[in-house]
Amino acid sequence: EASHSVTRAGAQVLVASNRGPVTYSLGDDGTLDAKRGGGGLVSGLSAIGDDADALWVCSALGEGDREAVRRGVGEPGVRMLDIDAAVHADAYNGVANSVLWFVHHMLYQTPLEPAFGPEFRAQWASYEAYNRAFAEALAESAGPGAAVLVQDYHLALVPGMLRELRADLRIGHFSHTPWAPVDYFRMLPDDIAERLLRGMLGADRLGFLTGRWADAFTACCVAVLGGTSGTRIGVHGLGADADFLRERSRRADVEERLAALREQIGGDGTRKVVVRVDRTELSKNIVRGLHAYRLLLDERPEWRERVVHVAFAYPSRQDLAVYRDYTAEVSRVASAINSAYGTDSWMPVILHVKDDFARSLAAYRLADVALVNPIRDGMNLVAKEVPVVSDEGCALVLSREAGAFEELGDDALVVNPYDVSGTAQALHTALTMPSAERAERTKRLAASATSLPPSQWFLDQLQALTAP
Numbered sequence: 001e002a003s004h005s006v007t008r009a010g011a012q013v014l015v016a017s018n019r020g021p022v023t024y025s026l027g028d029d030g031t032l033d034a035k036r037g038g039g040g041l042v043s044g045l046s047a048i049g050d051d052a053d054a055l056w057v058c059s060a061l062g063e064g065d066r067e068a069v070r071r072g073v074g075e076p077g078v079r080m081l082d083i084d085a086a087v088h089a090d091a092y093n094g095v096a097n098s099v100l101w102f103v104h105h106m107l108y109q110t111p112l113e114p115a116f117g118p119e120f121r122a123q124w125a126s127y128e129a130y131n132r133a134f135a136e137a138l139a140e141s142a143g144p145g146a147a148v149l150v151q152d153y154h155l156a157l158v159p160g161m162l163r164e165l166r167a168d169l170r171i172g173h174f175s176h177t178p179w180a181p182v183d184y185f186r187m188l189p190d191d192i193a194e195r196l197l198r199g200m201l202g203a204d205r206l207g208f209l210t211g212r213w214a215d216a217f218t219a220c221c222v223a224v225l226g227g228t229s230g231t232r233i234g235v236h237g238l239g240a241d242a243d244f245l246r247e248r249s250r251r252a253d254v255e256e257r258l259a260a261l262r263e264q265i266g267g268d269g270t271r272k273v274v275v276r277v278d279r280t281e282l283s284k285n286i287v288r289g290l291h292a293y294r295l296l297l298d299e300r301p302e303w304r305e306r307v308v309h310v311a312f313a314y315p316s317r318q319d320l321a322v323y324r325d326y327t328a329e330v331s332r333v334a335s336a337i338n339s340a341y342g343t344d345s346w347m348p349v350i351l352h353v354k355d356d357f358a359r360s361l362a363a364y365r366l367a368d369v370a371l372v373n374p375i376r377d378g379m380n381l382v383a384k385e386v387p388v389v390s391d392e393g394c395a396l397v398l399s400r401e402a403g404a405f406e407e408l409g410d411d412a413l414v415v416n417p418y419d420v421s422g423t424a425q426a427l428h429t430a431l432t433m434p435s436a437e438r439a440e441r442t443k444r445l446a447a448s449a450t451s452l453p454p455s456q457w458f459l460d461q462l463q464a465l466t467a468p
């Protein structure tokens, strides 16, 4: 265990996010094990180099993280905040993931529509306290005139709070989610809607993944506040990291999983494979995807024994009952398909729920069809990663509600995520696409998907924020 000073005073570039680049697990013998994460921000931040005076401020998320903070264990360039566990739970589970996530993705359904009463008000107080803790830590760690890039809906109030503490800073905020249309956004109590927007507008510059989300945000500001009070708004469509993915997907652990998956699929390599890889997340629309696949088997019996649906649905936000129920529903529907159609020599759905990045890459490599059908999604990087990694070309069935649709729509088979019949039809079209056409489309998809690699995505934002 290395011990470092985890508060870098005078940092010139700061990133703030709920989930940081490293997480600690606490072993039974008291040892701390660090696990480093991937993703766009990690590779983005690495682009500014190790020497840069950069600091990532994030939250301690579990007992391991909290213990690491207590012992003063940490990574250089990372400051983990040990915010009271109950405050964090209210802010993260209560406000961010049960309310803001649902509003931005338009996920509320009767009878789950919100009733914003005293319980919500108490959680909101925690959300404010949580945001304040970040603002104070950033104010303490930032050097004069530093650039601060705040991430996502968890920290929407930070720009305004930080501005009050440190008028000298350049403050940016980036939304990784969609933004709701005005009528839906106004489901929030008026004072909360106003505070969220004003909090974000405390930034010098706001970033979104697509023009559609940026326009929706602007429309909300106009409707609720009368305008955006001069805050600059930019669009930065995060792309896939081609160099990393191509190298990573050819390593031995991926080859091993490829062989194991082929074995599980069976049929001596003659079966077509429909792949999906998601967090088990309501917005990803996994259950309707399974229903569409079932419909395909039902209406087009010629596909029985000739296709397998490889579905990876990794655990997410299991503190919330609605996510636990959804996880159970995914398993139930997958099993029902296997009971109804499976034979001794053919399992129609292979469902894996244990997170395994190497196995995801193996599935990307062998997919004939990728199914990406979210109800709404800020971007969706799976849609961008599959064409880059694919061995022989892969047809992409893509929801028009994914941010990635703006860049990939021309070469994907586009679906309305609620239309199960339409999705079944798109799966059939994808499965029967001639291989030359599939290869051509995959090439174009990969080119669009990698046009803004994470390093450039990050540097563009930094540059736009610090430009005079």
Ligand code: F6P
Pocket: 019, 152, 176, 177, 316, 317, 378
């Ligand atoms: O899309 C927003 C986001 O914060 C992503 O950056 C990330 O993939 C996801 O949500 C992670 O959620 P959580 O941190 O709750 O697991």
